[in-house]
Amino acid sequence: MAEANQPGIDIRNLWKVFGPNAKAMVPLLEQGTSKAELNGRHGHVLGLKNVNITMPAGAIQVIMGLSGSGKSTLIRHINRLVDPTAGEILVGDEDVVKMGAHELREFRRHKTAMVFQKFALLPHRNVLENVVYGLQIQGVPRRRQVEAATRWVDRVGLAGFEKHYPNQLSGGMQQRLGLARALANDAPILLMDEAFSALDPLIRTDMQTVLLDIQKEIRKTIVFITHDLDEALRLGDRIAILRDGEVVQQGTSQDIVLRPADDYVKAFVKEVSRGRVVHVEAVMAPFNPEDRSLATVPRQTTLDAAANVLMQHDCEHLTVMDEAGTPVGQISLRLLLRAIVTPADDIG
Amino acid sequence: MDSFWKFPTMDADTLRLLKKNIDEGFRAFTRAYGDSIESLFNPLQSFLIWAERLLLATPWPVVIAAVAVIAWIASRSLKIVAGCVVTLLVIGWFDMWDDTMKTVSMIFVCTVLAIVIGIPIGIGMARSNRLQRIVNPVLDVMQTMPSFVYLIPVVMLLGIGRVPGVIAVVIYAVPPMIRLTNLGIRMVDRDVLEAADAFGSSSWQKLRNVQLPLALPTIMAGVNQTIMMALSMVVIASMIGVQGLGQPVLKAIANQYFTLGVFNGLAIVGIAIIFDRISQAYGSRLQKHREIVHG
Numbered sequence: 001m002a003e004a005n006q007p008g009i010d011i012r013n014l015w016k017v018f019g020p021n022a023k024a025m026v027p028l029l030e031q032g033t034s035k036a037e038l039n040g041r042h043g044h045v046l047g048l049k050n051v052n053i054t055m056p057a058g059a060i061q062v063i064m065g066l067s068g069s070g071k072s073t074l075i076r077h078i079n080r081l082v083d084p085t086a087g088e089i090l091v092g093d094e095d096v097v098k099m100g101a102h103e104l105r106e107f108r109r110h111k112t113a114m115v116f117q118k119f120a121l122l123p124h125r126n127v128l129e130n131v132v133y134g135l136q137i138q139g140v141p142r143r144r145q146v147e148a149a150t151r152w153v154d155r156v157g158l159a160g161f162e163k164h165y166p167n168q169l170s171g172g173m174q175q176r177l178g179l180a181r182a183l184a185n186d187a188p189i190l191l192m193d194e195a196f197s198a199l200d201p202l203i204r205t206d207m208q209t210v211l212l213d214i215q216k217e218i219r220k221t222i223v224f225i226t227h228d229l230d231e232a233l234r235l236g237d238r239i240a241i242l243r244d245g246e247v248v249q250q251g252t253s254q255d256i257v258l259r260p261a262d263d264y265v266k267a268f269v270k271e272v273s274r275g276r277v278v279h280v281e282a283v284m285a286p287f288n289p290e291d292r293s294l295a296t297v298p299r300q301t302t303l304d305a306a307a308n309v310l311m312q313h314d315c316e317h318l319t320v321m322d323e324a325g326t327p328v329g330q331i332s333l334r335l336l337l338r339a340i341v342t343p344a345d346d347i348g
Numbered sequence: 349m350d351s352f353w354k355f356p357t358m359d360a361d362t363l364r365l366l367k368k369n370i371d372e373g374f375r376a377f378t379r380a381y382g383d384s385i386e387s388l389f390n391p392l393q394s395f396l397i398w399a400e401r402l403l404l405a406t407p408w409p410v411v412i413a414a415v416a417v418i419a420w421i422a423s424r425s426l427k428i429v430a431g432c433v434v435t436l437l438v439i440g441w442f443d444m445w446d447d448t449m450k451t452v453s454m455i456f457v458c459t460v461l462a463i464v465i466g467i468p469i470g471i472g473m474a475r476s477n478r479l480q481r482i483v484n485p486v487l488d489v490m491q492t493m494p495s496f497v498y499l500i501p502v503v504m505l506l507g508i509g510r511v512p513g514v515i516a517v518v519i520y521a522v523p524p525m526i527r528l529t530n531l532g533i534r535m536v537d538r539d540v541l542e543a544a545d546a547f548g549s550s551s552w553q554k555l556r557n558v559q560l561p562l563a564l565p566t567i568m569a570g571v572n573q574t575i576m577m578a579l580s581m582v583v584i585a586s587m588i589g590v591q592g593l594g595q596p597v598l599k600a601i602a603n604q605y606f607t608l609g610v611f612n613g614l615a616i617v618g619i620a621i622i623f624d625r626i627s628q629a630y631g632s633r634l635q636k637h638r639e640i641v642h643g
Contacts, residue, residue: 079546108548120543124561124637133557134547165637185547 006188006221007092007111008057009078014087015051016073016245019044022085035244047073049246051087055238058219062236064226064268070245071225075193078223079112080104091189109138113182117194119174121166127153127177128162134185152180156210172203176210183214190222197226208234229268233257233277241265253277275304275340283339284320284329292327293319299328303340306331378504389511392461396510399453408445412436415622423629431625435618444593444615451582451592452619458514458578462522463571470529470567471555480530487523495520495584503588513590517581524573532566533559568631575623582616 017025017038025033025044035046048070055061065071076082077089080096089096091111099107113134122130131149140148153162156176166174175195182190196204208231215222226232232239233253240250241264249261257277260266281299295313297306299320310318310333317332357363403411412433419429439448473480495516502512536559544558560567586594593612600609 081542081545105548105550108546110548112546114543114546116539116543118539120537120539122540122543122558122562136557137547137549137553167637191546 006057006219008221009053009055009061009189009223010088010090011051011053011055011074011077012088012090013050013052014048014074014077014089015085016047016070016077016082017044017085018047026086046245048077048084049244051242051245051247053240053247053250055221055223057221059237060215060222060224060235062224062226062232062239063242064229064232064236064239065242066227068244069242071227071242072193073245074242075191075223075225078189078191079108079114109134109185111187112189112191113185113187114191114193115175115178115182115195117197119166119178119198121174121177121181123166126163126165127158127169130166130177131180131184133181134187138185148184148186149180152184153177155183155214156180171199172207175199175207179207179211179214183218188220190220192222192224194225194227196231197228204231211235229272233272241268254279254282258282273304275307276302278303278339280306280318280320280331280336281329283335284331285335287319287327287329289327291317291330293317293330295319296321296327297331298323303336307333307336307340310336374501374504382505386506386511389506389515392457392514393511396454396457396514399457400450403449403453404446408440411449419622419626422626422633424633425629428625428629432622435622439615439618442611442615444596444612447591447593447596447612448615448619451579451594451616454510454514454517454582454585454590454592455575455578455619455623458517458521459571459575461514461518462525462574462578465518466522466525466570466574467529467567470526470570471533473526473530474533474559483526487526490519491523495581499584499588508589510590513585513588516588517578517585520581521574521577524577525567525570528566528570528573529563532563532570535566536562565631565635568627568634572624572627572631575627576620579616579620579623 015026015029016022017029019025019042021042022044025038025042028042029038029046029049033042035049038044038046051074053061053063063071063074073082077084078091078096080089080099084097087097091107094107096104096107122133125133128146128149131153132145135145135148150162153159156179158173158176158180161169161173166177169177175198178195182192196207199207211222212235224232224235226235233256236253238250238252239256241248241256241261243264249256249265251259254277256265257269257272257274260269279299280297280301280303283303284299293315295309295315296319297309299322301309301320306318317330317335319327320329320331322328406414415432415436416429419432423429436448439445469483473483498519499512499516502515506512506515540558540562541554544554549557582590582592582594583597584594586592586598593616596612597609597616599605600612
């Protein structure tokens with residue numbers, strides 16, 4: 001597939017203000033008018049405040065925040081279901097904000113596909129006809145529509161249900177259908193708006209696995225919205241945390257867990273099991289050839305996995321290796337424990 | 349103190365002059381344009397005659413068989429099919445077959461016309477709040493204005509006959525078609541529409557693939573209402589020369605023939621029930637996908 005030329009998404013100085021005279025509010029906000037002041041004195045509501053995110057191509061970018069943080073508004077800017085008040089959204093080298101109606105329609109048909117929190121399936125169409133929808137809109141010949149749809153129905157595990165209507169499926173199956181419908185489009189960008197939030201915890205984990213498996217093959221640029229930090233850490237190659245329409249921190253899972261930018265992020269991170277997120281290379285000690293352990297782990301190993309290896313070998317410490325097989329550090333039980341346990345001053 | 353007990357009115361001469369002027373104006377308009385307007389309705393006239401001939405020229409067993417087949421396709425229920433056939437047989441046995449066929453053909457033409465006019469207007473109203481604000485009061489007037497009142501100008505323009513009858517019936521019967529089309533489209537789930545937008549649907553694709561199919565059950569309820577209202581106008585339409593079951597009823601009123609009135613009245617009820625059951629069964633079959641919920 002077209003791995004090499006997947007576009008990244010670059011959001012620059014994006015502002016969204018709701019209200020009758022939104023454009024005029026941006027300069028005021030740039031001069032430091034607060035959200036409360038904007039609401040009280042000017043009667044406008046701040047949606048997004050000067051958002052800058054660079055989303056790498058072919059990776060999963062998670063945008064996390066509680067309800068009302070503006071994350072659903074933000075994802076709808078990428079295919080312009082919501083129009084921005086000011087700013088740029090560059091996909092590849094096209095600015096979505098500057099597109100005309102026709103251009104925008106073509107962009108939505110060929111460049112993006114979307115999965116919704118409430119599934120938003122077509123209730124009057126059966127599974128196969130739902131999956132076909134995007135291709136039908138593109139004007140693809142019927143035979144190719146059915147071919148692609150059958151393949152994706154199969155891939156998400158709905159084979160045999162082609163003739164069922166959405167109402168006959170369970171929540172998890174409905175979202176598999178939503179995912180198949182989006183993937184059948186074969187668009188380089190996949191937008192997922194709280195796609196798994198409405199599902200039971202077990203089914204949610206299941207769907208995350210499905211998504212990660214599929215992503216290994218297709219390498220699309222995925223923007224994933226969630227309010228669940230565990231989900232964010234599991235899926236996200238990069239994570240941006242949104243609060244009151246403002247990006248408070250962005251980085252990899254490790255950056256977020258090990259170096260929370262403020263108390264808001266810290267409160268989120270408190271409950272996370274670090275052992276599953278943090279890699280040994282982030283906490284290891286320098287390599288000491290005098291004291292070399294024969295048990296080794298790659299540097300991308302999580303702390304949990306490293307602790308397992310340590311116990312199997314029943315030794316003092318492990319040697320951490322890079323991809324080439326050269327030792328780059330070592331890690332002891334003490335170091336592992338100190339990193340896994342939440343620092344005392346952060347508890348309660 | 350007089351004007352407290354008696355409502356002050358404009359003086360009688362002014363009022364008379366006003367009415368006279370409007371009447372004369374309309375009469376002049378009729379004389380000038382009556383013929384050309386009448387020729388405008390020629391296609392409708394031939395459609396009406398064609399439909400009536402079709403039903404009258406077809407042998408009765410064929411008509412009954414056709415109704416049975418349509419009832420089966422629409423409802424998939426033997427009970428409804430049997431009900432339709434028996435009703436028609438009874439109507440025929442009481443010697444009301446020809447009048448019934450004339451009425452059915454007119455109802456058919458009126459319904460087709462109401463659908464052709466009503467659905468586009470309903471779609472327009474669903475898309476534009478401004479159009480909705482303009483059309484709604486017009487529909488209110490059409491539904492509440494006594495039908496005799498708008499029969500007067502129609503008869504003045506077009507004379508007596510089938511066409512003015514159909515126009516009067518359609519004016520009365522089209523509002524539910526328009527209202528329910530509008531309502532059905534406006535009730536379509538916003539989330540589904542957003543999904544359609546996200547996939548890059550043009551507004552025509554959205555209408556055809558999402559809005560109309562999801563509004564169809566509501567639109568079918570509109571068709572059902574339109575048929576029922578058209579049937580209720582049959583007697584009034586017969587006053588301006590529309591043939592069918594209405595005319596014997598009219599005769600019965602004038603001459604106090606109790607039985608004649610009841611028989612023909614019951615025949616109207618009979619075909620109303622046939623139309624109603626068939627169109628409702630079809631409407632609920634359209635909603636099948638909504639009923640089966642994952643349990």
